[in-house]
Amino acid sequence: MTIKIIAVGKKHEKWVTQGIDRYETRLRKPWDVSWVYLPHSSLAEEQARAEESKRILEKVSSDDYLILLDERGKNLSSPELSALLNSNLGFKQVVLVIGGAYGVDESVRSRANTVWSLSKLVFPHQLVRLLLTEQIYRAGEIANNRPYHHV
């Protein structure tokens, strides 16, 4: 399974890099995770959201399974995420999107196959990168029946 994470903003900030590295170095094949960083728009809120959403969709193929991270989405348990990533659903690649400071607009929301909420709380973008990386690692461990995940 190929997993692409599209994140609005620069590379990871120093304080999350160590955490992300911790999980990514442990991630085992066959899951192959890569990051795409998109520049922040310098426009005002609504136009910035539209510009960043356009840039996001330019990186998504019609045959990708798109998961948008958004606090208004649905909750998934870790086993449910694992099953979702593991099932492949006939798609070549799963793409996960983390929006910028203003989130994304309706174009990305309506393209998304799943809108996934980590919590009703709004988290800062960089922290979402770290939480997502740990959850992908956890999902892989669940899929491979390894003991990292305890219920």
Ligand SMILES: C[S@@+](CC[C@H](N)C(=O)[O-])C[C@H]1O[C@@H](n2cnc3c(N)ncnc32)[C@H](O)[C@@H]1O
């Ligand atoms: C600072 S938040 C933006 C919040 C913004 N108010 C919005 O309307 O989306 C940056 C990004 O982090 C992700 N995010 C933040 N909290 C989240 C949560 N609880 N669940 C899922 N994704 C979240 C979303 O992708 C969001 O676009």
